[in-house]
Amino acid sequence: MTVPLASSSPGRASRLAAVRARTAAAVAALAVTGAAAVAVTVTTAPPAAAEQGTVVVSESFSSGSLPAGWNAVDGTWKVQNGRLYGTSANSGENNKITFGRHLNDFRLEATMRFESVSAATRWASLGIDVPASGATPWWIATMRSGTTAANGLEFAQRTTGNAWVVTNTASAAYAAGTGRDVRVAVEVHGNQARWIFDGREAMRTSSLQRSANGVQALFVNGATVSYDDVTVTELPPNGYIRPAGSPFTVIAHRGASAAAPENTLVAQEIARRGGADWIENDVQPSRDGIPFVLHDGTVDRTTDGTGSIRNLTAAQLKALDAGSWFGPHYVGVRVPTLAEQLADLRTRGGNLLLEIKGRHTRDEVATIVKVIRDEQMAGRVFVQSFEVDALRYTRELAPELPLGLLRSNLDADPVAISKELHLTAYNPDGNALLARPEIVAPLHAAGVAVMAWTIDSAGLWQRLERIGVDGVITNRPAELVGWNAALLQRPDTSPTVAITSPVDGARLDRAQSPVLAVAATNADTVTVTLDGTTTTVGRELDLTTLAAGRHTITAEVTGPAGTATTTSTFTVTASQASLGYLILTSGAKPGALTAMSTHVAHGQYAQLATYVERQAGKLVPADVARVIAADARTLARP
Template identity: 55%
Template sequence: MRRDLFRSAFVLGSCVALCCLSGAHVAAAQPSDAGVVVREDFSSRGLPGQWRVVGGKWRVDGGRLVGDSGVGRGVVTFGGGSADFRFEARARFERGEESKRWFGLGVDVPASGSRPETVGVVRGGKTGFSFGEGSGEGAPVPFVGAADGEVRVRVEARGRQAVWFLDDRQVLVTSRSQASGGVALAVGGGTVSFDDVRVTRVRSSAFQRVAAAPVTVVAHRGASSVAPENTMVAQEVGRRSGAVFIENDVRLSSDRVPFLMHDTTVDRTTDGVGNLSALSAAQLRGLDAGSWFAPAFAGARIPTLAEQLADLRTRGGSLLLETKQADSIEDIATVIDVVRAENMTGRVMVQSFDPQHLRWVRALAPEIPLGLLRDKLDADPVAVSQELGLALYIPSGAALEARPGVVGDLHAAGLGVWVWTVDTAERWGRYDGYGVDGVITNRAGELNGWLSGRAAGR
């Protein structure tokens, strides 16, 4: 396959920097059906109405849809139109060289078949199925399946995130979908047949994980266990460690430029001194934010929020942004202006310990999801969440242990639950058992390795 074939299909296996696996070890939130919009068993002779062939040759034969890629790739688009849906099909390789044939389910494909698009690719091979990344390279799925047998494929798409399953086992996840809801079937390197194609709109919090999916991995202050926190190098390591979200803190300089910094002062994490809010952007840019951590990071700088967002936009990743300093709605507006200027409202969530910060964000940018941080649980977390218009309730691990049943209550109300800041396998397992949807950790790579190892039965 050519490198430009798919914008966002991810290699799985040992490459935990791009995806992570988990067995069906927890009764995670399963969204309810809100209506089947496509149901096709190909009992008629012709291609269903409104299905559009944009590549290759497609026909209905023997109660199955048959796609032949020809010399390029075959694509047929149809249905969709929703950001939250389930896409299911049964597929079987019919013809083609084993190492080259593939098929894909697309969850973000314009009706015209134009790019960019998001398609998960399944390859046939002697050891089973694998996903490729456009270059045609892939890693085996950690179970063996017959290359010529039929496989059930399901995609759970929630906003920008999509999770692919083969025979009910998760094999691929991406958070880079454009969330257009345009669905498609694609084939390459030969002939593939499909049956029982169904698209179902679902009602779900985009932050609740679907059944059998792993927790969302959130890199706390970037990969802060191995790189200086709140720096671009920490963000890069967090991304390569497989984190879906990078968590960082924002404060305003004296001339009102948003910078990434957890503490009130720059004393602990730079070679400077003083309150960040008393220093200008020029002064902050001159500080060394890496030497305190290790000599190898000497010269790392405090990033501006704009620099961070530009990197995420072009190189991948989403941001969980904690507001640390906001004395007025104007302070929050300054942060929101940067998010909008970088065209990143669809990939940023704002969290805070201060409910007033979240009220201001909601008033200024209702399209940005909100999370409330808590070191102790509210008496009624559901009521507080509903009053604030939250997408996520984010307690500390200790707070969650006091009332683990609150996860079910929040799920029933349509909310997601993430937990902070958890760095040991024993606690990962405990909170995963509670059914949390995400884990904020200083050790994103280790958490992804733990998830992959458990899924593989180690």
Template identity: 65%
Template sequence: MHGTGARWFFNGTEAMRTSRLARSATGVEALVVNGATVSFDDLKVTELPAESHIRPMGSPLTVIAHRGASSAAPENTLVSDEIARRGGAAYIENDVQPSKDGVPYVLHDATVDRTTDGTGRIRDLTSAQLNALDAGAWFAPAYEGARVPTLAAQLADLRSRGGDLLLEIKGAHTRDEVATIVKTVRDHGMTGRVFVQSFEVSALQYTHELAPELPLGLLRDSLDADPVAVAEELHLSAYNPSEGALSKNPGVVKGLHAAGVAVNVWTVDSAARWQALEAAGVDGIITNRPAELSGWNAVWLQRRQTAPDAPAVSLVSPAADARPDRAQTPVVTVRSTGADQVALTLDGAPVSAGQSLDLAGLTAGEHTLRAEAIGPGTTTATSVFTVTASRTGLAHLILTSGAEDHVVSTMTGMLGRGHYAHLATWAKKQAGKAGLSAGRGALIAAEATALA
């Protein structure tokens, strides 16, 4: 238990969680489910270290509702928060900006034009003007009358109805504006339930100076050269990149975790990507579809608890230890069971099952075909084959070279007589001429040299 959050583990696997933990006036902890109560014998209470935002082993992804349940209700409104909460979100993610008179409001855009019936920059509108706006009718008639909430109103709602807040300080803020946000959080007794994030480094620096007890997350469109160093410099509890940025280098998750820094990814609404990000070890997902991610988590937990077999995968072609020559075109063939997804690479580059491999484009020597089967768990298989030089392969390179007829005739004549060394020398000199490309000429020379 940490604050209002609790997780139940059975044999190391998370079985339940809640962000709405309640305590009695005397500090007693209890679990109440549908009116029933449960008691525990032989209970041992152990003080936990400071809370880490890194996902514990056996726990599902943390569900972070992007502007509330923004796929089902008008974003950044209390009704959107409520739908996200009922859908199982652990955090509500919002955007906060000041009104003209300095009151922090929950709004994403710099203007109110897109998500209300008003117009103008939020910083040019007073609290009275913002309070009069309809922030729901644009989404659907059923939400007519929803308002742009103040940060104070959102905190009060979360405090009474449950859930934590991933608060994004949107855009450039002065130190005084950040101080107002911090004061609002403290006045509502929510410092233990608010996580501050921003694209703005200065906003995070001000927050740390004013409220070092608040955890901080840095939002990034692209990865820093050294995310760990940036995290240390800014006192980050989380590094929060876009899904596109992380997909280019998922290995940074391991380094950040080693430094005690969590990784939350935005904004991801695809089950296939949830699975890939879970496998990459990320801690939380910011999503427009919190109920769906909560359901995906439930299935993930169920599958872990039933301990399904890991997927099986094997590579049929090219077979391990095969020694094909240039004239052959093996077809990538993989066999798998129990896998939700199989990824194939040849020397690190993606290939597809059923793809014919053009060995004329590969260097001589060893090549590695790798298959990775995902879900549940990950299983890999590799096949190392060797492209070898042969008389047949060399003939194939010459006949498919695209060179002019007299060049092909000369090279095949040398090949027929077994004059490999002369063929290698001649191909080098002829490369780039008479239709023989420089690359194919060099490859023919290398193949002939290997046979000499």
């Protein structure tokens, strides 16, 4: 599909822009000399990025010295040519500069450039959680100059024993190399973070161990690196809403339940190794009040025992075989307590989406909350339930825990019940959601994430991704992780549009005849307006008919992936030369031409205005007479 954009007038340069591959949506991009940078707003089907909050740090290093509050802990750090330069002579130096303040939810971004490196393995980092003194332990998001290596990007911790713990690695689409500006960012929500390389998510982690007072930092190792436009923005706390361009949050249903016996530590381990962001499990109490991880009301289906879980003691439940029903190599796997599951997640990594299964009393919910707190996992547990009372009790007892409401059928007003229950997420059956996809946008607008269950089909994943779902609960987490990875490799098909002529901010006189030109990608249609009136691309603007002053061009394009709009302004100026041009091209009678030219030559603008107003429709055509008179009166003002 090609968007027909009219050709420019003779003498104006025009060329056709190529198409982006995936949607086969081609666009004709008409360009002229002097294109200016303009802001573009894109509205697409996927959810928007999290709403921006307070900008804590915004530094362009224009002062020529280190900004106030920036602490060069070690190494050489200096501001030069509008950039911050950090130097580390060898790989043994993890030189750093700290700044900012402690934040739980924030986005740190910077333009980074390797000026020189001792080897392609050397790196620079964004410090996520670093003591202001630079002491260990600290967490960083690292970029090597050889960014296409398997570990070109990393999340890593430097421990108090000066050892490295690398939790996640990824490769970038291209090498940062040397002498090349790369815009990078890390978006942090508690123990979760996304590594964003050149505008696209490259990987994520849920393994951060946050401190109570760590700040932000920049690092350099075995290289000289320059930084520019460093920004730290505090974000709203709900990091569960998926930023535009990012893939699903992967939630392993009862662990990797398609590959191992559900709701067991082995299923949890397989899900973790497969890259799941969250483990989803169910909790119910034993007869003696110990919370156990089990889905059914009875143990019959998933163990070698029988009976209701609430009629069995903890000792009886621990004696059951919870693995042999799934396969012979799982013989002897046990039903875990909630405490055991949380301890495993705390020490080996991972987060828990915990479903309170069935009706629970307030005291039973209080026991669950106590176990979560005793295991020091309050920052890594998300509670969900079909039972509204269970959510109310959780809110009352532990307001710090995020809440999700499970639904088989959608509420008439999901936003209203989300507000009533103080939900962080609304978690419906995926197929029910696909029947009413329009509920996603208002939930996002209300700050509520959407997590769909239980979806194992790539075809349905694609449909859920298109309507903006944030997380998917699935029995096949490893497959969804792979699907996410493929999603990140897809070319960006969001439409773009820029007004290339007149250039944004241009000041034009009456004698100029700019051609209206637009460049667009991934678009099927283009609509352009001048001062609110629809016009056409390729039109030569007749500035003799426009009022002096500011004029606005708006361009909107639509394509398979959404809509994009942009605006550009230009100013028509009143000048002696412009008046001369207007007069010579006015079509006025010879006597009037002589009279008007004489007034202009002598700077007699007030007299010119009076004369032309008298002769309008007589010796001077009325339409051009109005423009000449207006410009003359503008120039006549002191």
